[in-house]
Structure formats: structure tokens, C-alpha cells
Amino acid sequence: MANDSACLWCWQRISILADGGLQRSEEIEDCEVRCNPIGFDVRIEEGRGVTFTAVKAQ
Numbered sequence: 001m002a003n004d005s006a007c008l009w010c011w012q013r014i015s016i017l018a019d020g021g022l023q024r025s026e027e028i029e030d031c032e033v034r035c036n037p038i039g040f041d042v043r044i045e046e047g048r049g050v051t052f053t054a055v056k057a058q
Contacts, residue, residue: 001044003052009036016052018042028057 003016012033018025018040025042037057044050 001042001050003050005052005054007031007033007036008038008054008056010034014038016040016042016054018044018050018052020044 001018001020003018005014005016006012007014009031010033012031014032016029022042023044026040027042028037028039030037039055039057041053041055042050043053
């Protein structure tokens, strides 16, 4: 599953890929533009869809 979002550090467009086979996934990825860490919490809920949450990681 993919989601396009804005980087929380520089506001550039970034793509987030998630494993559709998991109900929940937490990962930290670097921004492709500025290499600052972003924490992603991805939840897949039956009947409700996919929720992507991003926070600035330290």
C-alpha cells in the first residue's frame, strides 16, 4: 500500500510504502530530500481502511 504525504521537516512530497499483510507497522524512515528521520505508524483496519500517522523522529 502506498501513500503520498508531505515531509514534516521540509514539506517536500514523499511516498510511504506499507506492507498490506500487516495490521500495524511502525517504522522510521529518512526524508528523501533532507535526510531527517520521520516516524510512521501505519494501521490497517478492516472496514475502515488505512491510517498513516507521521511524527518527527529524533
